[in-house]
Amino acid sequence: MARTRYKVCENASPHFMTCTIVGWLPIFTRQEFVNEVIKSWRFLQRERDFKLFAYVILENHLHLIASAPELADAMKSFKSYTARRIIDRLKELSATTLLDQLRAHKLRHKINSEFQVWQEGIHAQQIESEDVMWQKIEYIHNNPVKRGYIEDPVHWRYSSARNYAGLPGLIDVVTDWR
Numbered sequence: 001m002a003r004t005r006y007k008v009c010e011n012a013s014p015h016f017m018t019c020t021i022v023g024w025l026p027i028f029t030r031q032e033f034v035n036e037v038i039k040s041w042r043f044l045q046r047e048r049d050f051k052l053f054a055y056v057i058l059e060n061h062l063h064l065i066a067s068a069p070e071l072a073d074a075m076k077s078f079k080s081y082t083a084r085r086i087i088d089r090l091k092e093l094s095a096t097t098l099l100d101q102l103r104a105h106k107l108r109h110k111i112n113s114e115f116q117v118w119q120e121g122i123h124a125q126q127i128e129s130e131d132v133m134w135q136k137i138e139y140i141h142n143n144p145v146k147r148g149y150i151e152d153p154v155h156w157r158y159s160s161a162r163n164y165a166g167l168p169g170l171i172d173v174v175t176d177w178r
């Protein structure tokens with residue numbers, strides 16, 4: 001049996017997931033790397049029936065609620081693509097300090113790569129009720145508030161809170177999921 005850190009209970013159900021940068025490095029302080037995340041999600045929406053219900057992107061991790069027919073594979077593809085794009089761009093920028101940190105945080109068993117961007121796994125939690133869905137959406141949207149970055153969730157640009165408030169967001173999300 002193949003080793004995997006992408007455990008999904010039931011693909012058709014929405015799952016709350018967290019993806020974290022190794023060493024909690026602040027990769028997403030650069031807008032171009034956030035744009036790679038959004039670009040990857042748009043691709044998955046078009047090509048893999050990926051439904052994004054909520055998200056927030058912070059400087060070193062992100063939370064999302066999503067579903068797809070092959071959610072584990074979609075998330076594996078997402079992390080692989082974004083890692084490759086981030087590493088390539090850091091090399092172009094000669095960002096040696098950050099590249100050195102990504103190299104130092106790479107797990108030993110990852111022998112086919114020089115760097116590691118994401119921590120292993122997606123920490124998926126199946127959402128089984130409307131109450132849990134709302135709880136997770138509120139957690140996601142209030143994450144930057146809780147950290148003291150903003151006072152109102154709609155002020156965080158990298159979040160679906162704007163979508164839920166009826167304002168334009170960075171990416172389409174499914175807000176009518178009931």
